Structure formats: C-alpha cells, structure tokens
Amino acid sequence: VRNLYLVRHGETVYNVEGRIGGDAPLTEKGLAQANALGRHFSNMVIPYIFTSTRQRSAQTAAPVLAGQERQGFAATRMALTEFDEINAGVCEGMRYDEIRSRMPEIFDARARDKYNYVYPRGEGYSTLKARVDRGLKKALFLSGNAPAIMIVGHQAINRMILSHFLFRRTEDVPYIYIPQDQYFHIVSTQKKKLFELVRFTG
Ligand code: G3H
Numbered sequence: 001v002r003n004l005y006l007v008r009h010g011e012t013v014y015n016v017e018g019r020i021g022g023d024a025p026l027t028e029k030g031l032a033q034a035n036a037l038g039r040h041f042s043n044m045v046i047p048y049i050f051t052s053t054r055q056r057s058a059q060t061a062a063p064v065l066a067g068q069e070r071q072g073f074a075a076t077r078m079a080l081t082e083f084d085e086i087n088a089g090v091c092e093g094m095r096y097d098e099i100r101s102r103m104p105e106i107f108d109a110r111a112r113d114k115y116n117y118v119y120p121r122g123e124g125y126s127t128l129k130a131r132v133d134r135g136l137k138k139a140l141f142l143s144g145n146a147p148a149i150m151i152v153g154h155q156a157i158n159r160m161i162l163s164h165f166l167f168r169r170t171e172d173v174p175y176i177y178i179p180q181d182q183y184f185h186i187v188s189t190q191k192k193k194l195f196e197l198v199r200f201t202g
Contacts, residue, residue: 002147002148002187002189003147003148003149003185003186003187004148004149004150004151004184004185004186004187004188005041005046005148005149005150005151005183005184005185005186006150006151006153006158006161006162006183006184006185006186007037007060007150007151007152007153007183008060008152008153008154008155008158008178008179008180008183009026009030009054009056009057009059009060009152009153009154009180010026010027010029010030010031010032010033010034010037010056010059010060010180011026011027011029011030011033011180012024012025012026012027012030012056013025013027014093015027015030015180017095018095018096018097019093019094019095020088020091020092020093020094020095020096021085021086021087021088021091021092021093022092022093023054023055023056024055024056025055025056025059026056026059026060030056030059030060030180031059032201033060033180033181033201034059034060034061034062034063035063036181036200036201036202037060037063037064037183037200037201038062038063038064038066038067039063039067039200040200040201041064041067041068041150042067042070042071043071044148045068045071045073045147045148046064046068046075046148046149046150047073047075047076047143047146047147047148047149048075048076048078048139048142048143048146048148048149048150049061049064049065049068049075049076049077049078049149049150049151049152050077050078050079050080050083050135050139050149050150050151050152051077051078051079051080051083051151051152051153052079052080052081052083052084052085052152052153052154052157053079053080053081053084054084054085054154056154057079057083057152057153057154058077058079058152060152061077061150061152064150064152065077078139078142080135080138080139082131082132082134082135082136082138083132083135083151083153083154083157084154084157085154085155085156085157086119086122086123086124086125086128086154086156086157087119087122087123088119088122088123089119089120089121089122089123090103090106090119090120090121090122091103091106091119091122092122106119106120113171114171114174114175115170115171115173115174125156125159125160125170125173125174126170128156128157128160129160132157132160132161132164133160133164136161136164139151155178156174158176158178158184159173159174159176159178160173162176162178162184162186162195163176165186165188165193165195166193166195179197181199181200181201181202182197182198182199182200183197183198183200184196184197184198185197185198
C-alpha cells in the first residue's frame with residue numbers, strides 16, 4: 001500500500017460528556033464531520049476502508065463508502081476488532097473527573113506512567129500494541145497492492161498506528177494529538193516517509 005489515510009471517528013456523545021470507552025453514536029457535529037470527510041475523498045479512490053466494530057467508526061466511514069460508490073467503485077469495508085478502542089476495564093463509560101474522585105489510585109497510577117498502565121480488567125497502551133500491530137498487518141495483507149487504504153480508528157488506536165511508522169519514545173505515544181477534523185496521510189516506502197496532517201472540515 002502506498003497511501004494510508006488514518007482517520008479518527010467524528011465527535012460522539014461520549015466525547016462531549018468527556019466519557020471514555022463505550023459504543024456511543026456520533027453527535028450532529030460528528031455526522032457533519034463524517035459528511036465532510038466523505039466530500040473530501042469524493043474524487044479519490046480508496047479501495048479498502050477498515051473500521052473498528054464500534055458504531056462511531058462505521059458511521060464515520062459511511063459517507064466515504066458512499067462517495068466511492070458514486071464514483072462507480074465498490075470499496076471494501078472491513079470491521080476489525082483489532083481496531084476497537086482501548087478497553088478501559090473498570091473505568092469504561094466513566095468521565096476522567098469521576099475516575100479522579102472515585103478511583104484516585106487508578107487516576108494517579110495512569111498519570112505517572114500512562115504507556116505502561118493497564119486498567120483493571122482492561123488494557124493499557126503497552127498491551128494494546130500487539131493487538132493493533134496484528135490489525136495493521138491484517139489490513140495491509142488484505143489490501144494487497146491497493147494504492148490506498150483508509151483506517152477509521154480511535155484516539156488510542158491511531159496513536160499506536162502512528163507510532164508504528166513514526167519514531168516516538170513509548171512514553172510520548174499516549175499523548176500524540178489525534179484530532180477529529182484532520183487525518184494523517186502516511187506514505188511509507190523504503191525510500192521515503194511522509195506524514196501529513198490534513199484538515200477536511202472547517
Ligand atoms: O476512550 C479512550 C480514549 O480515547 C483514550 O484516551 O488514553 O488519552 O485516556 P486516553
């Protein structure tokens with residue numbers, strides 16, 4: 001694959017409330033972001049679109065798929081569990097301020113070493129790495145020599161995917177900025193590495 005378009009899902013109800021995890025749908029603003037994404041790619045051919053199994057990821061990919069159909073291409077969409085957001089275990093569905101007040105030991109331990117911290121009955125960035133690498137390998141294998149693929153992932157997932165291509169100290173990975181109105185365009189060949197952050201909506 002020559003071009004990887006790495007997109008984060010649009011704004012969700014949980015994002016607005018500051019909650020983590022779950023399977024919330026997009027807000028009006030999130031749907032507008034997804035539509036803008038679809039318009040942005042309406043003249044580009046993206047034969048493979050990989051999402052997670054969460055509805056926010058599928059909803060964000062939908063206008064891109066529709067745009068491919070309008071151009072007369074049948075893009076393949078595949079939902080991979082490997083791209084599901086980090087499992088926050090006992091903290092799923094909570095707000096960060098709730099975690100800080102009700103489970104301060106979790107909040108503090110994670111703040112001390114966010115990369116290595118693993119949520120009780122959940123995951124951490126350190127344990128997420130193998131799963132995301134597996135998903136990426138699967139996506140690259142399934143898309144063969146397609147000129148372009150898109151992955152519509154999540155904040156933690158996209159941080160891990162970026163760190164796969166971009167050299168980063170592991171402790172910095174959980175803090176990489178992953179916006180919802182811009183995507184990363186990654187071209188990675190033996191000869192060149194290009195990382196471009198592209199805005200697709202105002
Ligand atoms: O729901 C999980 C978040 O997207 C991950 O963000 O690792 O910065 O808490 P965080």
